Amino acid sequence: MEKIKISAVSYTNTKPFIYGIQHSPVLEQIDLSLDIPSDCAKKLIENQVDVGLIPVAAIPFVPNAEIISSFCIGSVGAVNSVFIFSDVAVNEIKTVKLDPQSRTSNNLAKVLLKNHFKVEVAFTTDQTANTDAIVLIGDRTFGRKEDFNFVCDMGEEWMKFTGLPFMYAAWVANKPLHESFLADFDKALALGIQNIPTVIEQLPPITGIDISDYLHDKLNFELTVEKIKAKDLFLKYIAEL
Numbered sequence: 001m002e003k004i005k006i007s008a009v010s011y012t013n014t015k016p017f018i019y020g021i022q023h024s025p026v027l028e029q030i031d032l033s034l035d036i037p038s039d040c041a042k043k044l045i046e047n048q049v050d051v052g053l054i055p056v057a058a059i060p061f062v063p064n065a066e067i068i069s070s071f072c073i074g075s076v077g078a079v080n081s082v083f084i085f086s087d088v089a090v091n092e093i094k095t096v097k098l099d100p101q102s103r104t105s106n107n108l109a110k111v112l113l114k115n116h117f118k119v120e121v122a123f124t125t126d127q128t129a130n131t132d133a134i135v136l137i138g139d140r141t142f143g144r145k146e147d148f149n150f151v152c153d154m155g156e157e158w159m160k161f162t163g164l165p166f167m168y169a170a171w172v173a174n175k176p177l178h179e180s181f182l183a184d185f186d187k188a189l190a191l192g193i194q195n196i197p198t199v200i201e202q203l204p205p206i207t208g209i210d211i212s213d214y215l216h217d218k219l220n221f222e223l224t225v226e227k228i229k230a231k232d233l234f235l236k237y238i239a240e241l
């Protein structure tokens, strides 16, 4: 039987899901690759894979996109790995360098700066540019908060702006898949979330972040009705940018 090709995020935030997949029988049905989020999206959009843990901002670009799991990468308030870092206060930001690995958080920065902070800002993807602020996500943010005068946690600011939690990435398919596979896959993800203490024990030493606090209390993996509401609202704001 042909394996189901899956692209998942290569960051620490996805380790519980990987643990669950690797400790479940569904592993035998899967060809798993770990990629930066922007590549997870690219692979799913270009049909190089059947399922991706992809940035929610990329969902509208996936033909026949369907969210297939009751789990996601989310937060209820602060997430501690999705930031706008700057040395000037947010109302003084004029230029922002975007993170080439991100699709969701780059758009979240645009949405929040326009609608929440109400500042007009120029964005660049040129990584050599000198800007007032940068968007940075994932493991590369660990230990970086001390390097900047101003630290804006976008999960926290989204909550202040909308009163809602946030969904950064979702498990999305680009074609119909067997019900039995989907049930087994979701069970595998659930197993990973139930075993976060073991996942933490097995991680190599990580500095610059309290990894237990991050995986237990900042990240929030259940795909709730409120998070779907947040995703729909976020996509609406993106369409209005």
Ligand SMILES: C=C(O[C@@H]1C=C(C(=O)O)C=C[C@H]1O)C(=O)O
Pocket (backbone or CB within 6 Å): 009, 011, 013, 037, 038, 054, 055, 056, 073, 079, 081, 082, 101, 102, 103, 104, 105, 106, 137, 138, 139, 168, 169
């Ligand atoms: C919480 C995070 O969520 C992520 C942010 C993403 C994005 O900005 O496109 C995509 C996938 C997730 O890894 C993070 O990476 O820190």
